[in-house]
Amino acid sequence: MDQLHAALADPERLRLYARIVLDDLPAREADSAVARKHLGRLLATGLVERLPDGSLRADSAVFRRSPDPVDAHDRPTVPRRLTGFFAHGRLTAIPVRPVVRHELLVHLTDTLFDADRTYSEGEVNDAFRTVHDDTAALRRYCVTDGLLVRDQDGSSYRRVLADA
Known part of the structure; x- marks a missing residue:
């Protein structure tokens, strides 16, 4: 719709x-x-x-066509505290406060990346581009916050699992 x-x-x-x-x-x-x-x-x-x-x-x-069931039911829900940063499924602003930004980044890495997979930089950018155009900033913040690990040469990324 x-x-x-x-x-x-x-x-x-x-x-x-x-x-x-x-x-x-x-x-x-x-x-x-x-x-x-x-x-x-x-x-x-x-x-x-x-x-x-x-x-x-x-x-x-x-x-009159019903919405795509994937859109209606399988869309990841945004934590309540972060809903103000989203509009129409897109991130409108990256939070300035580090605690809130970290919560957002945890949400994004949990919903966009599988834990048991290695991603190329292009794949990471494509995933982030589904929610925001500044893929470099999101990628950088995730690496800085320890949510994504980048190989030494910068060619691949892996999601870091949070301690349970």
């Missing part, structure tokens, strides 16, 4: 979608540069479909 919201968040795209819903978009306007720019996103999310004759139709069924 977040993809649908994101697709309709742009005012021009929303206007275009409304015109398609109302069947008020002449073919010549549908082929304009502005319409083509936004139409791809509407088509990709399933909000709009192109019919065999080339016309466009809004598909309201996309709103």
Whole structure:
């Protein structure tokens, strides 16, 4: 559902979608540069479909589809104290206070990395990129806090298990 919201968040795209819903978009306007720019996103999310004759139709069924069960049930829950640092499943800020930042990093390493696996730097970056764009900072903080161990040459990382 977040993809649908994101697709309709742009005012021009929303206007275009409304015109398609109302069947008020002449073919010549549908082929304009502005319409083509936004139409791809509407088509990709399933909000709009192109019919065999080339016309466009809004598909309201996309709103009735149930969310992906993985998204609904298997998404790791963020500890209550950390929820303010997340929006729409993404980390919006890295906490400044070391104690809170460490709690966040423990949560991220526990949810993003398996304990019995070695990761390349690219894999670590890809994992962190799912929650935040500053992968270097997250990687550095995790190594500094002793949550990830980096090989001497920096080529691989392992998650450190906390003492039980």
